[in-house]
Amino acid sequence: MSGVPALLGVHHVAIITADYARSKRFYTEVLGLRVVAETWRAERESWKLDLAGPGGIAIELFSFPAPPLRPGRPHSAEACGLRHLAFAVADVAAAKAALEAAGVVVEPIRVDELTQRRFTFFFDPDALPLELYET
8 A cells, every 4th residue: 555554453342322321330340351441532421431441442432412323233134334343263063052141132153154163143232242162
């Protein structure tokens, strides 16, 4: 690419949530991400929660007054835009069981036809599709 420096990696993933407290609990208590910073932005009537997870993953959770809902579940009717966020796990069955024990509905485990790796999907409180992918 002419004149454009090489990408170094993904810096963060930003998620807008309909219910900040519910999503904060889900990402911190259920998924185990660590709170780095929590900021109230009065001018935007918005919380910003910086989270850190394994492997350097950084997720920003935002709250805004009355955000529009996500149009639908991407893998049931494929649509343009971000399809899902995938988390790498060593044992997809164990991770699925832990999520289910926390009350999260998780789809059946499937096998990727190209890599032969096991994976499954679940959803955050705002129906954002999340994937567990066995490494």
